[in-house]
Structure formats: C-alpha cells, structure tokens
Amino acid sequence: MASPKSDLPQGTLDMLILQVVALEPIHGYAIAQRIRQISRDVVQVPQGSLYPALHRLENRKVLVAEWKQSETGRDAKYYRLTPRGRAYLKSEAESWERLSGAIRLILREARGTSR
Amino acid sequence: MNWWHRxxxxxxxxxxxxxxxxxxxxxxxxxxxALGVSxxxxxxxxxxxxxxxxxxxxxxxxxxxxxxxHDFAQDVRFSARLLSKERAFTLVAVLTLSLGIGVNNTLFSIVNALCLHGLPIEKPDRVVDIAARDERGRARPLSRREFDDLQGGQSHALEGVAAYVNRPATLRDQAVPAERINLSYISANALSLIRQQPFLGRDFRSDGDRPGRAAVVLLGGTLWRTRYSADPGIVGKFVTIDGRPTTVVGVMPEDFKFPDNADAWQPLSALDTPKDARILRSFARLAHEGTLAQAQDNITSILQRQSQSSTRTIPGGAIVMSINERYMSRITDPAWLAFITAGLLLVLIACSNVANLLLARGVRRGHEIAIRLSLGATRSRIVRQLLVESAMLAAVGGVVALAISIAGLKLFAAAIPEGGLPYWVRLTIDARVIVVLVIVCMGTVLLSGVAPALQLARTNLNLTMKEAANNVSTSRGARRWTWVFLTLQLALTVIMLSGLGITVQSFYLLQHRGPQIDAKHILTFGITLPSETYRASEQRLAFYRSLRERVTGVGQAVAVSVANALPASGGQPREVIPNDRDRSASVPVRVILIDDAYFTALGLPLLAGRSFTPAEGASGRMSIIVNQRFAEMFLPRAEAVGQRVRLRAAPGSPNPADEIGTVVGVAPSLRRQPTLEPDPLMYLPLPPSAMSTVVVLVRAKDEPSSLASSVREAARQIDPNVPLYRVMTLEDANWEARWNARVSAGIISTLAFIALALATVGLAALTAHAVAQRSRELGIRLALGAERKEVVLLVLRRVLVQVAVGLIFGAIGAKAWERIFGGAGLTTAANLATVSLLVVFVTVGVSAWPAARAARIDPLLMLRDQ
Structure with a gap:
C-alpha cells in the first residue's frame, strides 16, 4: 500500500478534508473522490488515513456526522463542518498560505542567486 | 454521539x-x-x-x-483474575492497606466530628459569636447592660442578638427526688435565631425579655423522656426549679442541647443578676445582606459608645467570629495536627509494606512481563495494568477500611463518659469522611503502586528471558526501593512506639510513683445550691458546715471536706507572676479552693507548713498552700513556707490590682492526669467566696458505697431541695476524669502496635524472600563447608543492618516530631533505648525464623535442582 504521508506534508490531510467538507455535507467515499478529482489525481487519500482522520476530527468536534440517504439510495454517513471547524479551517488555511508563499519565495530567490 | 454514548x-x-x-x-x-472488469x-x-x-x-x-x-475494563478483568489466584499475597496486601486506611479514617472521622462538622444549626456560617475584648485582647463575656445596648442598637448587619448563661439548677416535683440539671438561661429570641422550634408547646418569644413574668421552662427531650416518661400532656404542668414554681411551656427535640449540653431552658429574664456582671455569652444571626466585617464594626461601635458612659466596661471593643469557630476544636492546634499526622504516617507504613510486597512479587513476575513485552505490549500498557492491580487492592482495602473505621468509631464512642463531648458532636461517617477515604485510597495507589510498577516495566527483556523462570535476580533498583521502604517503615514505627513509650511511662508514674491517695475509700459527690435560696456566701457556708457536721456523724465517715474541684479534674486557672521585677510575664496555674479538712479527707499529710484553719480567708489576708511542684517551679528559696506569691486579679473580679498571698503549707505533688511531671497547683481557702457548686469528699473507714444513702439522707434533712449528684468513689471519679488520657493512650497504642506488626511482617517476608533467592548461593556455601550457624548469621546480618538504619532514622524522626508537635520526653535516651530494644527484639526474633530455614537448605538437593 502506498503511503499517503510521503505524498502529503504532515497535517495537511486534515485541512484538505475540512476544505472539501466545507463545500457541502458529504460522505467519506465522496471526500476521497473529490480530493482526487480536484487535484487531478495528484493527491490520493487512502482509506487507511481517511477514516481515522474523519473520526479524529469528529471526536474533536470539528466535524459532526449524520446518517442520510445518499444519491444511490443507500444510507451513508455525511460529515458537516461545525462553527468550530470553520474557524479551525480558516486559521489552518491562512497559515498554510503563508508557509507555502514563503517556501515559494525561498525557492525563487535561491534559484535567482545560484544563477 | 457524545463520548459517553460512545x-x-x-x-x-x-x-x-x-x-x-x-x-x-x-x-x-x-x-x-464501471471500468468493465468482472x-x-x-x-x-x-x-x-x-x-x-x-x-x-x-x-x-x-x-x-x-x-x-475498554482497555481499562480489560485490565480490571485481568487483574481480578491474577489477584484471586494469588490469595496469600492479596490477603496480606488488602489487610495491610485496610488496617492503615481504616485506622486513619477513624482518626479523621473523629477530627471531622470535633473540628469540621460544626453545630447543627441552620446556616451556621451566618451565626456569629459575640464577646467583649479586654485590654489584653482576650474574649470576655458581656454584661447585661452591654447586651441590652446591642439589642437596642439597631444594627442593620444583624437580624438579631441573643444571649445565654449556663447555670446548674435543681429540678423538683412531687413524684421523683430532686435532680440537678444543666439549665441554660436564654434570651427570648435565641431559639428563633438558630431556627429551632420546640417539639411540644411554645418557645419564649411571647414572654419577652422583661423581668417579673411568671416563671416558665422548656424541657429538653431527654429530661422529658426519662423524668416525665414522655408525658404528652406535660405542657402547662408545674415543676419546681431552684425552689420556684415554674410552668412547663414546651419540650425541645431530644438531640437539641444548645448551647452546652443543656437539659432545660428558662428565659434570661428569670435570672436576676447585677447589670454589670460579665456573665453573658452572646450570639447573633447576620441579616440577609450583612457581613461578618459589618457586624464586627457595628458591635464594636455600640460597645465602645457604651463604655464611655459606664466605668464598669472594658474598652477593647468586640470579638465577633463564626459560632462554629468558637465552638469547634481548632484543627490547627498542634494536638490535632499531630493526631492527623499520626494517622497519615500509619497509611504511609501500610503503603511501604504493600510496595515491598509488590516489589518482591514483581521479581516472580519478571518472566511474565518479559513475555508480554516481547509479544508487543507497550511498557505504558504494562504500567497501567500494574497500577490497576494496585488500585483494586486499594479499593478492596478501602471497603474493609470503612468497616474498620465504623467499628473504631463505636469503640471510641463507648470509651467516652456521658457528657464528655459537646452534644453536637456526631461520631458518624459523613460525606466528607467518605471523600477523604477515597482520596486516601487513591493516594495509596500512588505511594504503593507506582515505584514497583515502573520498576517492573523496566524489565530487561534479554536478561530475563535467558534466566530460569523462578530464579530471576532482583534488580538493583528494586532492592534499593525495598530498602528505602523498609527504612521508612521502621523509622515511622520508632516514632509511634516512642509516643507509646511516654504514654506507658506516664500511666506507670500515675499509678506507682509519687504520693498516692487511697481513692477506693473516699466517696465523692457534687452539690449545687439553688441560687434563689442561697444568695449570700454566709448562707452557703452555713449549709456546707452543717452538711459536714451531719455527715461526719454518719456511720463510717471519718473526715469530710468541701472543695470546688476533685483531685483529678477541674479548678480555675489563675495567672501567677513568677518574677517580681518583670510583672508582664505570667504563667497559668490551676487553683483549687478547699476547706480545712481537705488533706485529712484525702489522707495526705502536708510536706511542710500547715493546713488552712476553719476561719482562714475570713481575715482578708490570702493564705496559699502550694504543691511541691509549684514550689520547685516558682519559689526561689528552699523554704517554701512564708514566701510570697503574686497573682493577677481573677477574671471578672471588681478589683483589677494584683493579689499577693503567703505560702502557709506545701502539699505533695499529686498527679492529676497521666503525665511525666505532675502539674503545679495552688490551693486557696474556700470561705471568702464560697461558690454554690462544690464537690464533697467523704473518707470512710472501709467500703464507702454503704455511705451513699446515709449521706443523701443527711443532705435531705438539711434541705430537701438540694440533690446530690455524681455520687461515686474517688476511684471512679478519677477514672472518668482521665477518659481523655485513656482514649489517647488507646489510640497511640493501636497505632504503635499496628506499625510494629506491619514492619515486622514486612521485614520477615522480605527476609524469607531473600533466603529463597539466595538459596543457590547458600547451598553452595554449605556444600563448600560453611557452618549452618554462619549461614544464619549471614542472613541475619542484613536484617540487623536494616533495623539499625531504621532506628537511626526513627530517632531523627522522633526528634523532628518533638520539634513540630511538642511531646516532652519523646526522645529521652531511656525512651528511645527501650523502643529500640523492643524493635530489635521483635523484628530480629521474627526474621530468625526464615533465617533458620536458610540453614536447613540441603546443599545436594539444591544443587541438583538447578
């Protein structure tokens, strides 16, 4: 089984999940699909990381879940952001933006001086 | 789904x-x-x-x-299975813990009842005690005048101010002989302020506080039940109190004896006393929004306003404090702190013992733990499981401890004579006691479980797996812990035994050293003269005189004396100024007022000087008899008789100047209580202020019990309104007066013996364990020609070193105890030497048994086994 952690930097999985859930209430399978589609198959979230992460986020009251009928007619567990989750996502996303901007900057500058 | 649901x-x-x-x-x-595969x-x-x-x-x-x-549940199941399999270990550990925790819990229940629980009053923290403050900051009773001012003072911080005076009184009616009762005179609002209603009839509110009304009384439940067989129609009937016909207006509930074990109550207005006599104890309930500070300010300003208008008051203002604070024993007193500490030390001993048992057992379990570790259990999981085991031991121990402390409280209660404790003391296990019990149990888990668990989880996988299952050598860490715990245990045992040492010594001194009274042949009883009929001192003296005359004539009576206190208890403290040049320093010394026949009645010849004469005290010059101890402590010259003693004015005396007396006689130093040194005592003549409550000592030729009825008859002939009470031999009176010392002795000996037993068992068990571990080495020694005696000594040497170190730390601990809590004589050489001998004798004696087993090892068998 390919390790997802080698693909995703530590701690970013939670953020991605939250970002996807933020759009609309959604079940686990769809979360995995959505992340893969949006990232154009670059990021693949294996079940072995996805579900523990969902349960952990639910336990931290960042997500809440309820059982609802899915598009195929079967009951599925739908996750939804709590207000706390929304605030958490916002702060995580901001700090990620800052960090990735900084990294990009360093890469560009370093490349410039080495040239 | 929330956490619980999950x-x-x-x-x-x-x-x-x-x-x-x-x-x-x-x-x-x-x-x-969808991709088209099968x-x-x-x-x-x-x-x-x-x-x-x-x-x-x-x-x-x-x-x-x-x-x-879920892991926890699994741990509990696993631990329960293990513990039930190792019955001997579990039994010893639970027993040890429950003894320690149980005795500690008993002690805490006593502390709780006396120092924490407080009075059964509705919202007692809103009720405050009020006293006047004298020049030296001490609390003094209020005068009637001050109390009237407080009541009229309209303090908005107070709902109301009440007062009371306790006086013994005589209750008489047609049916039964006269009886002495504890009467409390209370202001009309007192009962409503503490929210207490009569169980039958009404209280005094409608009587008001004005004097001159018809006399009324409220009976206590006990009195109503015992004397009037719970007559439901008692309200409205007449009884005679101190010679006055009085109407019963109500009956209080049986458990209500406010303020001080009262049997009945009368309105304060019935008490006719001078306006300026400082006799009133006062209390108030704070108004809805009033605070203690406001009350203090208000009361102080009212009292000070009044003190400017009157010369008979004291200028210090008021002392206002919560009524519970005034009534309860102070938990911060060294005696109570020592009490609590002793209990906790016993828990500590029990914990050390269990810790050592766990460490020893851990050695046997090393193999099991190693297997679990190698199968992938984490060390934290192992520690957790071991702690769960300790927790289960503590939990079972706690339940047994609860049973022990219930029994202990029963024993304690049974040792206290009636009226020995205030009425509000409830010796029960309440919620606070249970909470403390649970906390102590959790503490024992930490103290006894953590070190062994950590030690065991450090098991070295490779080493342990290689060695034979039952021959795992103790690691150095475990041995070090064992050593620490044993030293601690022995040291604490030494502290407790040295406490027992002084107790035994002081009881021995009380009974076998110093002057002794033939207490079997002395009859004592108390008398309270009704204040209505015996107003003047002369009247009272006349009664005592005729009582003495009549009783002396009766059958066996040889000598009769009237005094204000028995030899073993009572007496008022007076401040003695030992140094004439520095008059600010004074020492409290108990004073007993006696007549001329006191020492004759006791059968105790004076050491020097003379007894009082019958007319002593009438002249205005003060003669004093001191005991030998007083002479040693305060009188500079060898010849005590003729020396002067300076006393501070008695509290409440109209003349504030020091009094100076002359020593006319020296009495032998009787020990009143079991103490190492007898207390200093002064005897003053009874006559000048003969009180209305006295004790009488009658010396009989032999058995005094036959005297009782004829003495009663003699008293009845003088005045049928004067009942005798507490009629008993001096021996019995002494026994009752020393209940406190006896109960303390019981507690300290329980503590000391349990401590010694635990330490001994602990040491012996570890010696046995060490012998089992070293059996191979010992076997080799024997095979190589060592003598059996040498092997025994080899084992015992370790025990001796351990005990010696324990004794040294114990002596240091006892010294520290003496520093912190007091306790003279704790660390005298004789006391410590006795204790040390006892400890060595018992521990080494018991450890000799496993050591002797070491000598019986058959070297051949042992070596073949390996």
Whole structure:
C-alpha cells in the first residue's frame, strides 16, 4: 500500500478534508473522490488515513456526522463542518498560505542567486 | 454521539463503522465494474485498495478516544483474575492497606466530628459569636447592660442578638427526688435565631425579655423522656426549679442541647443578676445582606459608645467570629495536627509494606512481563495494568477500611463518659469522611503502586528471558526501593512506639510513683445550691458546715471536706507572676479552693507548713498552700513556707490590682492526669467566696458505697431541695476524669502496635524472600563447608543492618516530631533505648525464623535442582 504521508506534508490531510467538507455535507467515499478529482489525481487519500482522520476530527468536534440517504439510495454517513471547524479551517488555511508563499519565495530567490 | 454514548454503546459504534466502510467498499467495487472488469476482479481490486480492514478499524477506534475505557475494563478483568489466584499475597496486601486506611479514617472521622462538622444549626456560617475584648485582647463575656445596648442598637448587619448563661439548677416535683440539671438561661429570641422550634408547646418569644413574668421552662427531650416518661400532656404542668414554681411551656427535640449540653431552658429574664456582671455569652444571626466585617464594626461601635458612659466596661471593643469557630476544636492546634499526622504516617507504613510486597512479587513476575513485552505490549500498557492491580487492592482495602473505621468509631464512642463531648458532636461517617477515604485510597495507589510498577516495566527483556523462570535476580533498583521502604517503615514505627513509650511511662508514674491517695475509700459527690435560696456566701457556708457536721456523724465517715474541684479534674486557672521585677510575664496555674479538712479527707499529710484553719480567708489576708511542684517551679528559696506569691486579679473580679498571698503549707505533688511531671497547683481557702457548686469528699473507714444513702439522707434533712449528684468513689471519679488520657493512650497504642506488626511482617517476608533467592548461593556455601550457624548469621546480618538504619532514622524522626508537635520526653535516651530494644527484639526474633530455614537448605538437593 502506498503511503499517503510521503505524498502529503504532515497535517495537511486534515485541512484538505475540512476544505472539501466545507463545500457541502458529504460522505467519506465522496471526500476521497473529490480530493482526487480536484487535484487531478495528484493527491490520493487512502482509506487507511481517511477514516481515522474523519473520526479524529469528529471526536474533536470539528466535524459532526449524520446518517442520510445518499444519491444511490443507500444510507451513508455525511460529515458537516461545525462553527468550530470553520474557524479551525480558516486559521489552518491562512497559515498554510503563508508557509507555502514563503517556501515559494525561498525557492525563487535561491534559484535567482545560484544563477 | 457524545463520548459517553460512545463508551456505553460500543456495539452501535462498531456497526456504524462497519456500515460506513462497507458503503465505501461497495462504491469502489461499482467503480471498478464501471471500468468493465468482472465482478470477482472488481472485488479483488477494491479489497487490495482498501488494505487491512482490521488495522483500519483499530485506527478508527483509537481516533475516537474511548479506547482506553475498554482497555481499562480489560485490565480490571485481568487483574481480578491474577489477584484471586494469588490469595496469600492479596490477603496480606488488602489487610495491610485496610488496617492503615481504616485506622486513619477513624482518626479523621473523629477530627471531622470535633473540628469540621460544626453545630447543627441552620446556616451556621451566618451565626456569629459575640464577646467583649479586654485590654489584653482576650474574649470576655458581656454584661447585661452591654447586651441590652446591642439589642437596642439597631444594627442593620444583624437580624438579631441573643444571649445565654449556663447555670446548674435543681429540678423538683412531687413524684421523683430532686435532680440537678444543666439549665441554660436564654434570651427570648435565641431559639428563633438558630431556627429551632420546640417539639411540644411554645418557645419564649411571647414572654419577652422583661423581668417579673411568671416563671416558665422548656424541657429538653431527654429530661422529658426519662423524668416525665414522655408525658404528652406535660405542657402547662408545674415543676419546681431552684425552689420556684415554674410552668412547663414546651419540650425541645431530644438531640437539641444548645448551647452546652443543656437539659432545660428558662428565659434570661428569670435570672436576676447585677447589670454589670460579665456573665453573658452572646450570639447573633447576620441579616440577609450583612457581613461578618459589618457586624464586627457595628458591635464594636455600640460597645465602645457604651463604655464611655459606664466605668464598669472594658474598652477593647468586640470579638465577633463564626459560632462554629468558637465552638469547634481548632484543627490547627498542634494536638490535632499531630493526631492527623499520626494517622497519615500509619497509611504511609501500610503503603511501604504493600510496595515491598509488590516489589518482591514483581521479581516472580519478571518472566511474565518479559513475555508480554516481547509479544508487543507497550511498557505504558504494562504500567497501567500494574497500577490497576494496585488500585483494586486499594479499593478492596478501602471497603474493609470503612468497616474498620465504623467499628473504631463505636469503640471510641463507648470509651467516652456521658457528657464528655459537646452534644453536637456526631461520631458518624459523613460525606466528607467518605471523600477523604477515597482520596486516601487513591493516594495509596500512588505511594504503593507506582515505584514497583515502573520498576517492573523496566524489565530487561534479554536478561530475563535467558534466566530460569523462578530464579530471576532482583534488580538493583528494586532492592534499593525495598530498602528505602523498609527504612521508612521502621523509622515511622520508632516514632509511634516512642509516643507509646511516654504514654506507658506516664500511666506507670500515675499509678506507682509519687504520693498516692487511697481513692477506693473516699466517696465523692457534687452539690449545687439553688441560687434563689442561697444568695449570700454566709448562707452557703452555713449549709456546707452543717452538711459536714451531719455527715461526719454518719456511720463510717471519718473526715469530710468541701472543695470546688476533685483531685483529678477541674479548678480555675489563675495567672501567677513568677518574677517580681518583670510583672508582664505570667504563667497559668490551676487553683483549687478547699476547706480545712481537705488533706485529712484525702489522707495526705502536708510536706511542710500547715493546713488552712476553719476561719482562714475570713481575715482578708490570702493564705496559699502550694504543691511541691509549684514550689520547685516558682519559689526561689528552699523554704517554701512564708514566701510570697503574686497573682493577677481573677477574671471578672471588681478589683483589677494584683493579689499577693503567703505560702502557709506545701502539699505533695499529686498527679492529676497521666503525665511525666505532675502539674503545679495552688490551693486557696474556700470561705471568702464560697461558690454554690462544690464537690464533697467523704473518707470512710472501709467500703464507702454503704455511705451513699446515709449521706443523701443527711443532705435531705438539711434541705430537701438540694440533690446530690455524681455520687461515686474517688476511684471512679478519677477514672472518668482521665477518659481523655485513656482514649489517647488507646489510640497511640493501636497505632504503635499496628506499625510494629506491619514492619515486622514486612521485614520477615522480605527476609524469607531473600533466603529463597539466595538459596543457590547458600547451598553452595554449605556444600563448600560453611557452618549452618554462619549461614544464619549471614542472613541475619542484613536484617540487623536494616533495623539499625531504621532506628537511626526513627530517632531523627522522633526528634523532628518533638520539634513540630511538642511531646516532652519523646526522645529521652531511656525512651528511645527501650523502643529500640523492643524493635530489635521483635523484628530480629521474627526474621530468625526464615533465617533458620536458610540453614536447613540441603546443599545436594539444591544443587541438583538447578
């Protein structure tokens, strides 16, 4: 089984999940699909990381879940952001933006001086 | 689903998890089907992508945060199974813990009842005690004038101010002989301020506080039941109190004896006393929004306003404090702190013992732990499981301890004579006691369980697995811990035994050293003269005189004396100024007022000087008899008779100047209580202020019990309104007066013996364990020609070193105890030497048994076994 952690930097999985859930209430399978589609198959979230992460986020009251009928007619567990989750996502996303901007900057500058 | 639901509805959680994962799986399968592969192929690929389903489930369970609960349940089951298998170990550990915790819990229940529980009053923290403050900051009773001012003072911080005076009185009616009762005179509002209503009839509110009304009384429940056989029609009937016909207006509930074990109550207005006599104790209830500080300010300003207008008051203002604070024993007193500390030390000893048992058992379990570690258990999980075992021991120990402390409280209560404790003391196990019990139990888990658990979890896998299962050598760490715990145990045992040492010594001194009274042949009783009929001192003296005359004539009576206190208890403290040049320093010394026949009645010849004469005290010059101890402590010259003694004015005396007396005689130093040194005492002549409550001592030729009825008859002939009470031999009176010392002795000996027993068992068990461990080495020694005696000594040498170190730390501990809590004589050489001998004798004696077993090792068998 390919390790997802080698693909995703530590701690970013939670953020991605939250970002996807933020759009609309959604079940686990769809979360995995959505992340893969949006990232154009670059990021693949294996079940072995996805579900523990969902349960952990639910336990931290960042997500809440309820059982609802899915598009195929079967009951599925739908996750939804709590207000706390929304605030958490916002702060995580901001700090990620800052960090990735900084990294990009360093890469560009370093490349410039080495040239 | 919240956390609790997740814990309790684990099956539902699991179902939901399964459903969620299955949903995902089915979607994957249909995704692959859509790609056009066969059904089997789609399922195979989906499974491959899904990975290990059990691992995934486990990871989700971990993420939920309820996992430890289930682990915990598993640990409990496992521990219970282990402990029930090792019965001997479990029994000893539980017994040890329950003794320690149980005795400690008994002591705490006593502290709780006396120092923490407080009075059974509605919202007692809103009720405050009020006293006047004298020049030296001490609390003094209020005068009637001050109390009237407080009541009229309209303080908005107070709902109302009440007062009371306790006076013994004589109760008489047609049916039964006269009886002495504890009467409390209370202001009309007193009962309503403490929110207490009569059980039958009415209280005094409608009588008001004005004098001159018809006399009324409220009976206490006990009096009503015992004397009037719970007559429901008692209200409205007449009784005679101190010679006055009085109407019963009500009956109070049986457990209500406010303020000080009162049997009955009369309105304060019935008490006719001078306006300026400082006799009133006062209390108030704070108004709805009043605070203690406001009350203090208000009361102080009212009292000070009044003190400017009157010369008979004291200028210090008021002392206002919570009524519970005034009544309860102070838990911060060294005596109570020592009491609590002693209990906790016993718990500590029990914990050390259990810790050592666990360490020794750990050696046997090293193999099991090693296997569990090698099978993948984490060390933290192992520690947790070991702590669960300790917790279970503590829990079972706690339950047994509760039973022990219930029994202990019963024993304690049975040792206290009636009226020995205030009425509000309830020797019960209440919520606070239970909470403390639970905390102590948790503490024992920490103290006894943590070190062994950590030690065991450090098991070195490789070493342990290589060695034979039952021959794992104790690691150095475990041995060090064992050593520390044993030293601690022995040291604490020494402290407790040295406490027992002084107790035994002082009881021995009381009974066998110093002057002794033939207490069997002395009859004592108390008398309270009704204040109505015996107003003047001369009247009272006349009664005592005729009582003495009549009783002396009766059959066996040889000598009769009237005094204000028995030899073993009572007497007022007076301040003695030992140094004429520095008059600011003074020492309290008990004073007993006696007549001329006191020492004759006791059969105690004076050491020097003379007894009082019958006319002593009438002249205005003060003669004093001191005991030998007083002479040693305060009189500079060898010849005591003729020396002067300076006393501060008695509290409440109209003349504030010092009094100076002359020593006319020296009495032998009787020990009143079991103490190492007798207390200094002064005897003053009774006559000038003969009080209305006295004790009478009658010396008989032999058995005094036959005297009782004729003495009663003699008293009845003088005045039928004067009952005798507490009629008993001096021996019995002494026994009652020393209940406190006896109960303390009982407690300290219980503590000391349990401590010694635990330390001995602990040491012996560890010696046995060490012998078992060293059996191979000892076997080799024997095979190589060592003598059996040498082997025994080899084992005992370790025990001796251990005990010696324990004794040294014990002596240091006893010294520290003496510093912190007092306790003279604790660390005298003789006391410590006796204690040390006892400890060595007992511990080494018991350890000799396992040591002797070492000598019986058969070297051949031993070596073949290995």
């Amino acid at each position: 814990v309790w509805q684990r099956w539902r959680m699991e179902d939901e998890l399964d459903a969620e994962l299955r949903f995902h799986f089915d979607h994957l399968v249909s995704d692959y089907l 059904k089997e192929e789609a399922r195979r690929r989906a499974s491959a992508e899904f990975g290990g389903i059990e691992e995934l489930r486990d990871a989700c369970r971990d993420a939920r945060g309820t996992r430890w609960v």
